[in-house]
Amino acid sequence: MAGLSWEPVIGLEIHVQLKTRTKMFCACEVAYFDTPNSHTCPVCLAHPGALPVANAKAIEYTVKLGLALGCEIAPRALFHRKNYFYPDLPKGYQISQYDVPLCGKGAFTVPEPEGDRVVGITRAHLEEDAAKNVHVGGTGGRIGGAAHTNVDFNRGGTPLVEIVTEPDLRSSDEAKRFLQLLRRTIVELGISDAEMEKGTLRVDANVSVRERGETGYRTRAELKNMNSFNFIARGIDAEIERQIGVWEGGGEVVQQTFDFDAATGKLTPRRAKEEADDYRYFPEPDLVPVEPSAELVERARAELPELPGTRVRRLEPELGFDLAEGLVASGRDRLFARTPGDRRAVANVLMNELAGAGVDPDAVDGDELGKLIEARNRVPRPVFADAIARSGDEGFSADPFLAEEATSDVAELGPLIDEILAANAGQVAAYRSGKEGLLGFFVGQVMKRTDGKADPRVVNELLRAKLSA
Amino acid sequence: MIDTLRLTAEEALGLLERREVSARELWDAYRAAIDERDGELHCFLSLVDEPAGEGVPIALKDVIGTKGIETTAGSKILKGYVPLYDSTVARRCKEAGLVTLGKTNTDEFAMGSSTENSAFGPSRNPWDPTRVPGGSGGGSAAAVAGGLAPWALGSDTGGSIKQPAALCGIVGLRPTYGTVSRYGIVAFASSLDQVGPTTKTVRDCALLYRTIAGRDPSDSTTADVPEVELPEREDLRGVRIGVPKQMVEAEGIESGVKDAFERTIQLARELGAEVGECELPLSVEYGLPCYYLVAPAEASSNLARYDGVRYGLRAPEDAYHAMVMRTRDEGFGDEPKRRIMLGTYALSAGYFEAYYGQAQKVRTVIRREHAEAFERFDVLASPTSPTVAFELGAKTQDPLAMYANDLLTIPSCMAGLPGLNVPCGLSEGLPVGLQLIGPQFAENALFAAGHALERALGFDRVPERLR
Numbered sequence: 001m002a003g004l005s006w007e008p009v010i011g012l013e014i015h016v017q018l019k020t021r022t023k024m025f026c027a028c029e030v031a032y033f034d035t036p037n038s039h040t041c042p043v044c045l046a047h048p049g050a051l052p053v054a055n056a057k058a059i060e061y062t063v064k065l066g067l068a069l070g071c072e073i074a075p076r077a078l079f080h081r082k083n084y085f086y087p088d089l090p091k092g093y094q095i096s097q098y099d100v101p102l103c104g105k106g107a108f109t110v111p112e113p114e115g116d117r118v119v120g121i122t123r124a125h126l127e128e129d130a131a132k133n134v135h136v137g138g139t140g141g142r143i144g145g146a147a148h149t150n151v152d153f154n155r156g157g158t159p160l161v162e163i164v165t166e167p168d169l170r171s172s173d174e175a176k177r178f179l180q181l182l183r184r185t186i187v188e189l190g191i192s193d194a195e196m197e198k199g200t201l202r203v204d205a206n207v208s209v210r211e212r213g214e215t216g217y218r219t220r221a222e223l224k225n226m227n228s229f230n231f232i233a234r235g236i237d238a239e240i241e242r243q244i245g246v247w248e249g250g251g252e253v254v255q256q257t258f259d260f261d262a263a264t265g266k267l268t269p270r271r272a273k274e275e276a277d278d279y280r281y282f283p284e285p286d287l288v289p290v291e292p293s294a295e296l297v298e299r300a301r302a303e304l305p306e307l308p309g310t311r312v313r314r315l316e317p318e319l320g321f322d323l324a325e326g327l328v329a330s331g332r333d334r335l336f337a338r339t340p341g342d343r344r345a346v347a348n349v350l351m352n353e354l355a356g357a358g359v360d361p362d363a364v365d366g367d368e369l370g371k372l373i374e375a376r377n378r379v380p381r382p383v384f385a386d387a388i389a390r391s392g393d394e395g396f397s398a399d400p401f402l403a404e405e406a407t408s409d410v411a412e413l414g415p416l417i418d419e420i421l422a423a424n425a426g427q428v429a430a431y432r433s434g435k436e437g438l439l440g441f442f443v444g445q446v447m448k449r450t451d452g453k454a455d456p457r458v459v460n461e462l463l464r465a466k467l468s469a
Numbered sequence: 470m471i472d473t474l475r476l477t478a479e480e481a482l483g484l485l486e487r488r489e490v491s492a493r494e495l496w497d498a499y500r501a502a503i504d505e506r507d508g509e510l511h512c513f514l515s516l517v518d519e520p521a522g523e524g525v526p527i528a529l530k531d532v533i534g535t536k537g538i539e540t541t542a543g544s545k546i547l548k549g550y551v552p553l554y555d556s557t558v559a560r561r562c563k564e565a566g567l568v569t570l571g572k573t574n575t576d577e578f579a580m581g582s583s584t585e586n587s588a589f590g591p592s593r594n595p596w597d598p599t600r601v602p603g604g605s606g607g608g609s610a611a612a613v614a615g616g617l618a619p620w621a622l623g624s625d626t627g628g629s630i631k632q633p634a635a636l637c638g639i640v641g642l643r644p645t646y647g648t649v650s651r652y653g654i655v656a657f658a659s660s661l662d663q664v665g666p667t668t669k670t671v672r673d674c675a676l677l678y679r680t681i682a683g684r685d686p687s688d689s690t691t692a693d694v695p696e697v698e699l700p701e702r703e704d705l706r707g708v709r710i711g712v713p714k715q716m717v718e719a720e721g722i723e724s725g726v727k728d729a730f731e732r733t734i735q736l737a738r739e740l741g742a743e744v745g746e747c748e749l750p751l752s753v754e755y756g757l758p759c760y761y762l763v764a765p766a767e768a769s770s771n772l773a774r775y776d777g778v779r780y781g782l783r784a785p786e787d788a789y790h791a792m793v794m795r796t797r798d799e800g801f802g803d804e805p806k807r808r809i810m811l812g813t814y815a816l817s818a819g820y821f822e823a824y825y826g827q828a829q830k831v832r833t834v835i836r837r838e839h840a841e842a843f844e845r846f847d848v849l850a851s852p853t854s855p856t857v858a859f860e861l862g863a864k865t866q867d868p869l870a871m872y873a874n875d876l877l878t879i880p881s882c883m884a885g886l887p888g889l890n891v892p893c894g895l896s897e898g899l900p901v902g903l904q905l906i907g908p909q910f911a912e913n914a915l916f917a918a919g920h921a922l923e924r925a926l927g928f929d930r931v932p933e934r935l936r
Contacts, residue, residue: 042554046774048547049534049556049653051688083770083816087789092773149789151778280816282825285659285767286651288689 006247008240009208009217010175011167014182015160016192017129017200018061023157024128025052025095032132032155044157046090051286054079058159059102061191062126063292064300065161066103068185068307069121076291077102079126079284084277087151088131096162098281101125102290108165108185110178111312113321119178120166126290131156167206167217172233172240179203179229180329181308187331188305196227203232207239209247218253223267225259235260238267323347331361338366341373349373353388363392371398378405382452408455410462413446417462420445431467439463471498474616474931478673481525481619492523492568499526499570503617510602511592512612515539516571524566527677528618530609531572532579533664534653535559542655543575543587543605546775546782546800556653557688558622558664558681565680570618574608577802578772579629579657581605582874585865586804593861594637596899596932600858603633609667610637614932620668620677624654626661627760628853628878634667634890635853635902638930640674640919641667643878645909646885647692649678650685656771658764659690661882669930671891671919675699678912698913700920706741708918710734711846714746715753716877722855725896730852733893733903736925737850742918747842747849749880752835756880759835761872762815762828763883769812772805807868836884843908848918851877853890853902881906889915892928900928 023030026043042050066073080098106121132155137147163182169175183201186194194201208220221239226232238260243253258267308328315324315333323344327333332350339346346369354361354369372379372387379387379401387401407413420442421428431438439460446459471490484490507513514531517538529535532542534556541547555563562569576586584607585591592607594600595615602611606623610633613621623630625643634641642665649664656662666677679697712734717727738744777783777796784795801809815824842849854874864871881888886906893903903922907915929936 042552045779047534047552047554047780048540048542048550048655048774049532049552049651051652053687053689081770083773085773085776085790085793087776087778090774090779092776093770278818280770280813280818280821282766282770282816282821286656286688286690 005211006209006240006244007212007214008170008172008236009167009210009220010169010171010236011206012163012165012169012175012178013204013206014163014179015202016065016163016186016194018058018159018161019190019192020055020057020061020159022055024055024058024126024159025157028157030158032152032158034154036134036150036152036154038154040153040156044090045153046092052095052284054287054290055159058126059290059292060296060300061159061189062102062124062161063297064189064304065163065186065191066106066124067297067301067304068189069103069106069108069124069163071103071106071121071124073292073297074100074102074104074290076100076289078289079287080281081284083280086130087149088133088156090131090153090156094128094130095284095287096127097125102292108178108182109307109309110174110181111309111316111321111325112174112177116309117168117170117174117178119168122164122166124161124163127160127162129155129158129160167208167220172236175205175236176229176233177325177329179232184308184329184331188308196229205232205236207236207243208253209240209243219255221253221255222257223260224257227262231260231262234265235267238265242267318343319347323351326351330355335361335364335366335369339373340367340370345376346370346373349376349388353385354391357385357389359389359392365391365396368396368398371402375402380404380453381456404453407450407453408458410458413454413458413462416449417442417446417459417466420449421466428467439467442467471495472616473498473502473619474935476619477669478525478619479670479676482676485525492520496520496526496568496570499618502615503570506595506615507617509593509598510595510611510615510617511590512573512608512615512617513571514541514543514574514589514608517569520568522563522566522568524568525619526570527562527567528570528573528609528612528621529559529562530606530621530623531575532624532655532657533559533572533622534655535569535572538569538572540572540655541589542579543577543589544800544802544805545588546796547655548588548782550781552653554653557650557685559653561681562622567680573606573612573621576605576607576804578655578768578805579605579624579626579662580768580804580808582628582632582871583859583861583864584608585861586802588802591861594858595935596638597858597934600860600899601636603636603854603858605629605633606641606667607633607637610634610639610641613637613667613669614639614930615935616931620666620673622664622677622681623667624657624662624664625882626657626663626764627882628875630665630667631878631888631890631902631904632854632875635892635904636858636900638892638900638928638932639667639669640671640892640923641665641890642674642678642912642915643882643888644678644682644912645887647690648682648694648910648912650688650691652685652687658767659771660767661760661764671889671916671923672699674889674919675912675916695910695913698916700916702917703921703924704741705737705918705921708742708848709846710737710742710744710918711747711842711849712744713749713753713842713849713851715748715750716851719753719855719876721873721876722852723857723896726852726855726857726901729894729896729901730903733922733926734850737922740921740925745846747846749838749842751831752838752880752884753876755831756835756883757872757876759828759831760875760879760883761811762824763832765808765812766815766825767812768805769809769816772801772809775800804868832883835880839881839884839886839906840908847907847914848911849906851904851906853878853904857896857899857901877904885909887912887915889919891919891923891926892930893922893926894928898933
């Protein structure tokens with residue numbers, strides 16, 4: 001890990017697929033998990049003469065995102081052509097943005113345990129996604145060893161926003177935190193599912209290190225192919241360590257691109273290109289400049305939700321940083337706000353039991369959940385767990401579960417425990433000779449006999465008393 | 470008996486309306502003319518066997534995408550390519566009841582001024598088959614002049630409608646950029662390409678322009694178009710005609726062309742026009758070189774899609790890059806290759822500002838210079854082509870001489886302005902064209918001036934040897 005004298009410098013490039021109904025420049029439905037090439041037309045297959053028409057919804061979504069990132073919205077943005085040959089790029093160029101992106105400079109504030117980290121946004125621009133090359137006959141879908149490659153154009157032309165940050169992040173933790181809050185913002189704006197596993201959110205990291213106090217930047221490496229926030233953090237850490245090793249060994253870091261292999265945790269350098277890319281950018285003559293109306297921008301601004309960073313700071317005083325951030329980053333803070341009860345207890349249940357049960361927080365009735373949490377020590381554990389798991393169901397009511405109060409009646413539990421102890425004399429002897437871990441065994445037996453309805457605190461107390469008698 | 474050499478499209482429409490001839494008779498007459506003369510003229514790359522409608526026939530340049538009809542843009546790389554959709558102009562023609570006769574020859578990807586760059590052999594000029602019909606829309610122009618089609622559509626990037634119309638003695642309009650949809654037109658240079666009519670008369674031209682013009686949701690660069698007026702007036706009273714000094718004094722204008730042009734200007738005065746001299750010094754000096762940066766740059770990108778992956782020619786190679794390279798090497802002729810190389814160079818890192826960027830700035834200057842001229846004049850007039858039709862092979866070894874043929878048509882194209890060619894006389898027995906340039910969206914002014922001159926000139930558009 002970074003020694004005391006080294007400071008990591010991290011910038012991110014994030015691609016977000018927008019959740020529009022149709023593609024960026026044609027009327028084909030965005031449905032790329034469908035039968036290959038079933039959502040294509042002359043435009044997204046680049047037939048002769050086909051022309052792009054910009055998707056107004058995608059422009060609106062990008063403006064929304066830009067505003068959430070504090071970006072300046074360009075009054076007159078341009079599309080450019082980025083020219084290169086690749087089978088997944090049917091036109092031989094990608095329509096993207098170059099020197100006048102829709103969203104210019106901005107800043108996104110990420111609360112940290114100690115103060116805020118303000119991450120500069122260099123730009124956010126709109127472009128079209130490439131199609132998908134499907135390598136057939138090799139291993140693991142990779143091109144190496146594949147017999148041939150099929151192209152699925154369903155994904156080709158999906159609206160894609162690229163967000164580029166300034167190199168303002170200083171650790172893998174900060175990068176992860178930034179991404180979590182950014183993802184939350186995107187999801188709440190309703191512009192994308194932003195799921196890394198599905199590829200609707202993709203992140204590349206630019207990493208360099210420098211000695212503390214140094215003001216310039218050293219040569220950076222680019223990390224690609226990391227498909228979860230944890231892998232991103234691990235990849236960044238591995239790269240920081242590698243670079244420090246290079247510098248400390250008297251070497252020099254060279255500009256390189258690495259693929260992160262999640263299985264081995266290793267970085268594999270990509271084959272260096274013989275020549276630099278020259279994409280021959282020029283303004284796309286088939287499209288007119290994008291001029292978002294003042295009305296559109298103001299409406300989008302008015303509709304902006306309170307940003308996650310602000311919400312973390314608002315919740316922090318009563319919950320502490322970790323719980324506050326956890327609730328916001330996981331999208332549970334709205335449910336938290338509408339669930340009555342002890343604040344910390346509610347927060348803990350939301351982050352543990354509710355999260356564990358995979359319940360969609362937006363589907364939960366806060367009042368019912370509040371009742372449940374308030375009674376959580378009085379109802380049997382399996383009942384509580386069951387209730388939590390169903391709390392997102394339509395029309396969920398806590399009452400039927402609350403009726404099943406846990407059995408804490410000593411008169412009822414005492415004879416049952418005596419019976420169990422008598423039937424397990426061997427274990428009793430073992431316990432008494434020091435194997436206290438067997439307590440759990442006895443608790444389990446009691447729960448089994450009471451269908452889990454016994455109050456575990458009472459059972460524990462009774463067992464201890466009887467066993468040490 | 471239908472005389473396809475003389476019959477105008479407007480007359481044909483009238484005959485059909487009055488039921489004096491049937492659509493079938495009309496179709497058969499043009500097919501007979503094609504059978505008779507296309508062997509010599511080679512106007513068509515493909516023919517439709519049966520009419521798909523009951524209207525006046527039309528020929529379409531082979532860069533215009535037609536659903537179900539092979540569309541090659543004159544290139545081997547698209548041989549056998551049958552579009553899955555109609556271009557907007559083809560659709561509008563269909564909706565207006567026009568019936569496609571076939572697809573006309575063109576320089577490959579509309580790159581050329583003689584049709585000699587067609588991968589399928591050149592077309593020939595009906596006035597003299599040893600000479601070129603001009604280009605790139607030489608097939609359409611020769612078809613109309615030779616009576617093989619009542620009218621036709623062409624496409625114009627730097628003169629591909631106006632110049633062949635001039636060389637074939639017919640009318641051709643390059644409309645204002647943005648008035649006619651480019652959707653479905655095989656792209657050459659997107660910021661310059663514009664589809665327009667090639668016709669026997671100015672009124673036919675206005676009729677066909679009316680049919681195809683208008684905003685198209687599928688082409689973001691289109692605009693609302695003022696209503697098209699069919700020209701009636703036969704005088705030019707109140708019309709201010711500017712003659713750009715640098716255009717009539719340009720090097721290489723043949724004396725016979727100059728004479729015919731000057732006689733026409735004199736006639737315009739007699740019809741009541743106020744004629745004055747104006748200046749377009751930068752447009753004429755820099756128009757051509759800037760065009761040969763902008764157009765190839767855009768072409769290099771537009772032609773990238775012909776990679777053999779999805780349609781068209783595909784060379785039998787196993788590896789992707791080898792396949793793409795061989796497909797493009799075998800599929801493209803010399804002129805597209807030359808322009809792809811020029812354009813790739815002009816867009817390259819380190820050269821962009823000096824070439825493409827600079828050319829776009831000059832384009833703004835050209836626009837401004839024209840706008841200044843239009844403060845004093847309603848239309849500008851010049852010869853369309855510095856020469857009459859030249860012999861086949863005369864310029865094929867000298868690309869620069871071929872490019873210079875577009876010297877007078879290019880400046881207004883670079884400014885996005887409409888230009889109309891009207892035949893204005895003969896030089897050495899070959900047609901000379903008058904170019905009328907208007908401000909943006911001033912097609913009606915061009916039609917009005919062109920129509921009055923056409924009436925007064927009384928030019929016999931039937932090639933002498935076919936009369």
